Amino acid sequence: MTKRYHVSRSIDAPARTIWELLSDASTYADWNPAVVSIEGPIATGETIKLVSVVDPRRTFTLKVAEMQPPRRMVWTDGMPLGLFKGVRTYVLEERGTSTAFSMTEEFSGPLSGLITKMIPDMTDSFDQFANGLKAAAEAAGPSG
Numbered sequence: 001m002t003k004r005y006h007v008s009r010s011i012d013a014p015a016r017t018i019w020e021l022l023s024d025a026s027t028y029a030d031w032n033p034a035v036v037s038i039e040g041p042i043a044t045g046e047t048i049k050l051v052s053v054v055d056p057r058r059t060f061t062l063k064v065a066e067m068q069p070p071r072r073m074v075w076t077d078g079m080p081l082g083l084f085k086g087v088r089t090y091v092l093e094e095r096g097t098s099t100a101f102s103m104t105e106e107f108s109g110p111l112s113g114l115i116t117k118m119i120p121d122m123t124d125s126f127d128q129f130a131n132g133l134k135a136a137a138e139a140a141g142p143s144g
Contacts (some may be wrong), residue, residue, distance in 0.1 A: 002108045002112065003106070003107045003109050003112060003116040003119075004104065004106045004107075004109065005039055005104070005105045005122045005123060006055070006102065006103070006104045006105075006126070007102065007103050007126040007127060007129070008100065008101060008102040008103075008130070009100075009101050009130045009131070009133070010095075010098050010099075010100055010101075010133045011098060011099050011100075011101050011133070011137050011138060012097065012135045012138050013098070013099060013137035013138050013140065014094065014099060015070040015071065015092040015093070015094045015099045016070045017137050017138045017140050018068055018070070018092055018099055018101060018133065019070030019092060019142070020092055020140075021133060021136055021137055022042070022073060022133070023042045023043075023067070023069070023073070024042065024088070025038045025039065025040060025041065025042050025048060030136070031132045031133065031135065031136035032128075032132045032133070033043075033053070033128045033129075033132050034052060034053050034054075034125040034126070034128040034129040034132065035043055035050060035051070035052055035053070035129070036051040036052060036053060036056050037049075037050070037051045038050045038051075042064055042067075042073075043062055043067065044064060044065075044066065044067045045063070045064065046063075046064050047061060047062065047063055047064075048062050048064060048075070049061055049062075050062055051056075052125060053124045053125055053128070054119075054120045054122055055119075055120055060077060061077060061083045062075040062076065062077045063075065063076050063077065065087075070092055071091065071092050072089070072090065072091050072092070073089070073090045074087060074088065074089050074090075075087075075088040076088075078109065079109070079111065080133045082109050082110075083108070083109050083110055083111045084107070084109040084110075084111045084112055084115050084143075085108050085109045085112075086105060086107050087105070087106050087108075088103065088104070089102075089104050089105075089106075090102070090103050090107045091103075091104075095126075097136070099137075101130065101133065101134070103126060103129065103130065105122065106141075107119070135142065
């Protein structure tokens with residue numbers, strides 16, 4: 001069983017500006033109302049610790065599995081042997097003067113049906129994340 005959350009926005013800013021926001025953990029609290037805190041470097045192979053408004057009592061330990069600046073980034077977590085896996089994928093696609101942003105989270109694995117019942121609905125936090133990113137990137141303007 002797979003559970004999936006997805007959000008997308010058209011952002012009037014270059015992909016590089018959006019990427020700078022997405023890849024700098026130190027600024028998340030400034031623009032991202034969906035995140036309580038995030039610690040660690042957002043870099044390929046690194047581990048970050050994220051606390052979300054979805055469940056502020058829990059710290060998610062995530063691996064930055066892939067970074068293709070300024071187009072794609074993937075964060076993962078899960079259980080051994082693939083029993084449960086979460087994959088969050090960020091995609092940026094420049095379209096003229098704007099950028100199509102999308103964020104998708106998929107939960108899979110034999111235990112996903114059981115575990116996803118314990119994960120609160122993330123629809124609102126995904127919308128908050130995307131709206132915060134859009135507002136911050138558009139306010140920042142083009143980056144040099």
